[in-house]
Amino acid sequence: MFDDIKSQIALRIDAYCQQNDLPTGKVEFRSIPFSGEWGMAAPLFPLAAADPNKTGPVPQHAQHLAERLKDAIALPEGFTRSEAIRGYLNLYFDTALYAASVIDQINREGAQFGNAPAAGQTVMVEYSNPNTHKPLHVGHLRNVILGGSVCNILEASGNKVIRANYIGDIGLHVIKWMCNYELYHAGEQPGEDKMRWMADLYSEADRRFHEQEGFEELVRDYFARWDAGDEHIHDLWLETRQWSMEGFEQVYALLGEHFDRIYFESDVEESGKQLVDQLIESGLASDGRPEKPVIVDLDAILGTKEEFRVAVILRSDSTSLYATKELPLAIMKFEEYDLDQSIYVIDVRQSLHMKQMQKLLELMGYPWAKRIHHLAYEIVNLPGNVIMSSRDGTVVLLDDLVREATQRALAVVREKNPGIDATTMTDVALKVALGAIKYPMISRENTKIVTFDWENALDFNGQSAPYIQYANVRANSILRRADKPGAHKASFGYPLEPSEVNLIELLSKLPDEISRSAKEFKPSSLASYAYELAKAFNDFYNQCQVLKAEGEMRVSRLSLVQASKVCLEKTLNLLGIQAPQVM
RNA sequence: GCCCCCGUAGCUCAAUGGACAGAGCACCAGUCUUCUAAACUGUAGGUUGUGCGUUCGAAUCGCACCGGGGGUACCA
Numbered sequence: 001m002f003d004d005i006k007s008q009i010a011l012r013i014d015a016y017c018q019q020n021d022l023p024t025g026k027v028e029f030r031s032i033p034f035s036g037e038w039g040m041a042a043p044l045f046p047l048a049a050a051d052p053n054k055t056g057p058v059p060q061h062a063q064h065l066a067e068r069l070k071d072a073i074a075l076p077e078g079f080t081r082s083e084a085i086r087g088y089l090n091l092y093f094d095t096a097l098y099a100a101s102v103i104d105q106i107n108r109e110g111a112q113f114g115n116a117p118a119a120g121q122t123v124m125v126e127y128s129n130p131n132t133h134k135p136l137h138v139g140h141l142r143n144v145i146l147g148g149s150v151c152n153i154l155e156a157s158g159n160k161v162i163r164a165n166y167i168g169d170i171g172l173h174v175i176k177w178m179c180n181y182e183l184y185h186a187g188e189q190p191g192e193d194k195m196r197w198m199a200d201l202y203s204e205a206d207r208r209f210h211e212q213e214g215f216e217e218l219v220r221d222y223f224a225r226w227d228a229g230d231e232h233i234h235d236l237w238l239e240t241r242q243w244s245m246e247g248f249e250q251v252y253a254l255l256g257e258h259f260d261r262i263y264f265e266s267d268v269e270e271s272g273k274q275l276v277d278q279l280i281e282s283g284l285a286s287d288g289r290p291e292k293p294v295i296v297d298l299d300a301i302l303g304t305k306e307e308f309r310v311a312v313i314l315r316s317d318s319t320s321l322y323a324t325k326e327l328p329l330a331i332m333k334f335e336e337y338d339l340d341q342s343i344y345v346i347d348v349r350q351s352l353h354m355k356q357m358q359k360l361l362e363l364m365g366y367p368w369a370k371r372i373h374h375l376a377y378e379i380v381n382l383p384g385n386v387i388m389s390s391r392d393g394t395v396v397l398l399d400d401l402v403r404e405a406t407q408r409a410l411a412v413v414r415e416k417n418p419g420i421d422a423t424t425m426t427d428v429a430l431k432v433a434l435g436a437i438k439y440p441m442i443s444r445e446n447t448k449i450v451t452f453d454w455e456n457a458l459d460f461n462g463q464s465a466p467y468i469q470y471a472n473v474r475a476n477s478i479l480r481r482a483d484k485p486g487a488h489k490a491s492f493g494y495p496l497e498p499s500e501v502n503l504i505e506l507l508s509k510l511p512d513e514i515s516r517s518a519k520e521f522k523p524s525s526l527a528s529y530a531y532e533l534a535k536a537f538n539d540f541y542n543q544c545q546v547l548k549a550e551g552e553m554r555v556s557r558l559s560l561v562q563a564s565k566v567c568l569e570k571t572l573n574l575l576g577i578q579a580p581q582v583m
Numbered sequence: 584g585c586c587c588c589c590g591u592a593g594c595u596c597a598a599u600g601g602a603c604a605g606a607g608c609a610c611c612a613g614u615c616u617u618c619u620a621a622a623c624u625g626u627a628g629g630u631u632g633u634g635c636g637u638u639c640g641a642a643u644c645g646c647a648c649c650g651g652g653g654g655u656a657c658c659a
Contacts, residue, residue, distance in 0.1 A: 030601080043601055049639050058639030086602060087639090131659090168659080293657040306585045306655080315657045322659050351587060352654060378588075378653090385652075412621065432621085444596070447588055449652075456595075456608085460621055463596080463607040470621050478618050516599080528597060531606080538622060547618050561618090583621070 006040065008076060009091070013042075016072050022065075023050040027089075038099075038501050039092035044069070048087070062087030095501065099492040099556075102508045106563040107490075111570060114510040116158035116518075124162040124333055125151050125375075127345035128257070131168035132244035133177035135199030136251055137395040138452055139380045139388040145441045145576055146377055147345040148257045149523040152574045157518035162337060165259040166329065169241050170266045172223070173202070178236055179222040180205035180215075195247035196399055251398060255434070256576060261336075265325055268332065272324035275331075276314045284363060289316050298359055311356040326357050334368045341371050343521070348376040348447070375521050377446040383453050396452060405433035408458050409466075413583060420582055428580045435465030435577040442575055443527035463531055465577050468568065471534035471541075473583045475565040478546050482558050490559040491552045499543045500560065503536040507567050514574070523575055530571040537564050 006029045014024040026047040029040045048054060048062035055061070066084035075082060075091065078098065082091045106113045127147025130136055151161045181188075181201060190197040208215040226233050252258060276294055279285035285296045293316045298308035313323045333342055344354060354374040361369035381387060388395045410429035413420070420428070437457055444450055460466040496504075509529070517526040546557040569579045 030599080041602085043640090045601075045639050062639075088602070129659095171659090288657095295656060297656095309586090310656050312657050317657085319657090321657070346659095348588065349653060350659070353659080376588090381652095409621095416619070416621065440595090448596085449589075451595080453595095459608080461608085462621095464621090466621055467607095470619085474619065474622085481618065524597095528606090531597095535606085541618075542623050545618075583619080 005076065005078070009073070012073050013069060016069065017047070021053065022047065023052075026050055029091075038095060038505055039090055041091075042089045044087055044089060059087050095496050096492040096494075099496065099501070099504050099560075100490045102504055103490040103492075103556075103559050103563045106507060106566055107559060110566055113566060114514045114570060115156045116511070116515060118160075119158040120160075121158070121340040122160045122162065122338055123154055123341045123343060124164050124261075124337060124339050125154070125343045125345060126164040126166055126263075127151075128248075128252075128259070129166045129168065129346070130248055131171070131173055132241050133174050133198060134202050135195060135395070136248070136398050137388060138398060138401055139395070141255075141398060141437070142377060142380050142441045142450060143345055143347070144252075144255060144257055145438050146375075146446065146523065148255070148576045149442055149526075149574065150343070150345065150375065150521050152576060153514060153518045153523060153526065156514050156574060159518075162261055162339075163257075163259045164261045164263060164333070166263045167245070167265060169237075169244075169264045170269065172219075174237065174241075175223045175226060176205045176209055176219050177202055178233065178240060179219045180208060181240065182222075182236070183218070190243045190247075193247075193250075193399070194243050195251060196397075198244055198247055199397070254402065255438075256578065263329060263332070268325045268328040269320050271328040271332075272320055272326075273314065273318075275327050276324060279313065279364070284360075285313060289314075289318065292316055296356075296360055296363075298356060298363075301363065302359070308356055308359055309352065311353075311360060313360075323353065323357065326353075327361065330357065330361055330369075330372065331366070334366070339368065339371065341373060342368075343373045343375050345375045345377065348378050350374075351376055373521075375446070378449040380441070380450045380452050383451055388452075401437060401457065402433060404454075405437055405458055406430050409433040409436070409460065412460060417583060424582065428583055431578045431580045432460065432466050432469060432583065435469055435572075436460055438575070438577055439465035439527065442523040443531075445524050446522060465572075465575075466583075468530050468534040468572060469577070469579055470583055471537045472565060472568040472572070472579045473581065474541055475537065475561045475568065476581050478561050479558070479565065481547055490556045492556045494553050494556070497540075497544050499536070499540040500557075503533075503540045503560065503564065506533050506536045507563055510567050510570065513571075526571060527575055530568070530575060533564070533568060533571065537568065540564075 010027060010029065013027045016022075017024045017026075027042045027044065029042050044062040044065045045058055048058045048065055051061065051065070063084065063086065066087060066089040069089050070082050070084040073082070078094050080092050080094045082089065084090075125147055127150075128140070128144045130140060148163075151163050155161045177198075184204075185201065209219060222233070226237075276285065279296065280287045280294065284301070285294050287294050293312045294314035296311045296313060298311055299305060302308060311323055312321060313327070315321060330342070333339060346354065351374065354372075354376075358369055358372045358374075361372070379387065382394060382396075386394055406426075406429050409432040410425065413425050413428050413432070417425075436459070440450060440452075440456065443463075506529075513526055513529045517523055540560075544557060546554065546561055549557055572579045
């Protein structure tokens with residue numbers, strides 16, 4: 001916002017510099033910290049340091065220059081005063097004009113506010129990537145929330161986004177599950193909660209595999225029949241995979257996620273093996289079978305040392321690996337869509353593998369290989385640096401977490417707002433619970449480990465999603481009680497409270513915040529912003545009366561509340577968090 | 584060994600190279616006859632892991648250490 005005014009003033013400063021033997025292009029504006037008053041500031045240290053005629057230390061000279069510029073630059077329309085202080089040139093806006101133009105723009109654009117115009121870029125984001133026949137736990141949640149939020153943010157900043165999900169539908173875990181099913185649960189059908197049922201059978205199969213005498217043998221035999229193309233097993237696989245997929249759909253629906261394109265691991269296994277053959281023929285890969293696997297010695301090819309290492313692309317027994325399938329999948333994506341960027345939301349432990357895949361695709365001559373980006377994020381731990389593992393029984397199941405959080409949220413709603421009907425109450429509780437669960441997953445930087453603990457996840461106070469949701473509910477509550485919600489034209493022709501100025505300033509930053517978090521694939525910065533915005537609103541709410549105010553103050557404040565609601569809801573939605581209207 | 588990530592208040596985390604490093608939780612002291620107290624105000628809490636460098640200016644950039652985590656030829 002107001003970039004044109006900033007550059008206009010920068011031009012005037014440059015003109016002054018040119019006339020006075022000073023270097024140009026050294027002055028840039030930023031916002032002023034701790035302002036109770038809205039304005040912008042230019043540090044003059046770069047100019048001072050570059051001034052050939054400077055006498056004395058830089059800070060003093062910067063202050064001197066700030067004073068000279070303060071006198072020399074005529075204030076453009078909309079500014080009230082300027083000051084030179086501690087080496088900074090500060091310019092202050094006419095508060096009423098500024099406030100009115102920000103708030104009017106927000107209320108005019110509504111939910112579109114902050115969006116960048118379409119840039120014609122197509123981006124695919126691959127995320128979630130669950131294994132069928134296995135449960136989703138809290139560790140997987142971070143991936144889904146992060147990926148979904150990144151998609152939302154990229155869309156808001158003008159990209160066409162394709163949400164892709166790559167499903168692990170083959171492998172030992174699937175065979176284990178089916179073998180156990182046929183032996184001990186033949187003919188059984190999943191109940192209402194498919195995910196839970198599949199998960200229970202999976203842990204049963206896994207337990208037998210490790211503990212039950214002879215079960216592993218049975219699984220190996222079963223695997224051999226699968227490999228031989230046993231029709232019955234194939235049919236069972238399709239049926240049980242579908243159950244899993246329906247279980248995933250239930251979870252995605254709960255979380256508010258959807259996908260545009262589903263890829264199955266089984267779809268790319270054959271093409272992967274063919275690709276390996278081609279790589280051997282072309283000489284890039286060396287075939288060590290039957291004793292050793294098929295590898296690509298990237299360091300040897302590139303002349304690097306312990307940087308890309310050796311990529312293993314096919315087992316010595318000719319069965320496929322992760323890498324075998326990753327290659328054709330990448331190719332398929334670019335053949336199917338004209339992608340400007342292909343993003344993989346995968347945890348940081350796979351960084352080397354991603355690096356190898358990208359380099360290998362590059363060596364294979366695909367020019368788009370450079371447009372692959374691994375969006376690495378850290379895992380979710382349990383307190384004491386315990387990694388979630390289904391083997392050790394340390395997983396926190398999504399189901400349990402959501403149920404517990406919803407119950408707690410319901411208890412709070414019942415206490416705080418007993419008047420609302422039962423349907424609304426459960427709806428609100430679910431939105432609050434999901435928000436509370438999601439927020440810690442995206443409010444930390446991608447590269448930081450999230451430690452899950454129940455106490456924290458179920459805390460609805462302070463720096464949390466419910467805090468932000470509550471601020472929005474308060475805004476909604478005011479608007480609901482006002483006579484004509486939405487029809488308020490701001491003028492701000494009265495002395496604004498610092499809390500109002502602060503709130504308006506934050507509101508004006510939304511477009512910048514969206515583009516910044518899109519550029520860095522960092523929902524966390526937007527999550528911080530959402531919290532700051534809610535805090536600023538609560539401060540305003542506490543200090544300024546709206547409904548009891550009169551005249552243009554009332555009208556202006558109502559429009560400010562309306563704009564706050566627009567921005568709070570927008571930000572929450574970008575983070576994948578729903579905004580209830582009452583709490 | 585080599586590579587990547589992390590290290591900021593007791594705990595969990597913020598902070599485009601910019602003004603005095605900020606929040607939440609916990610602790611202590613206050614605020615509901617008021618648009619919903621899931622809120623707000625105040626007190627206290629810091630050698631930004633250590634050292635050297637770059638810079639007018641470093642939590643932020645570089646180098647070297649220390650501590651923790653992860654990866655490193657047939658798991659994904």
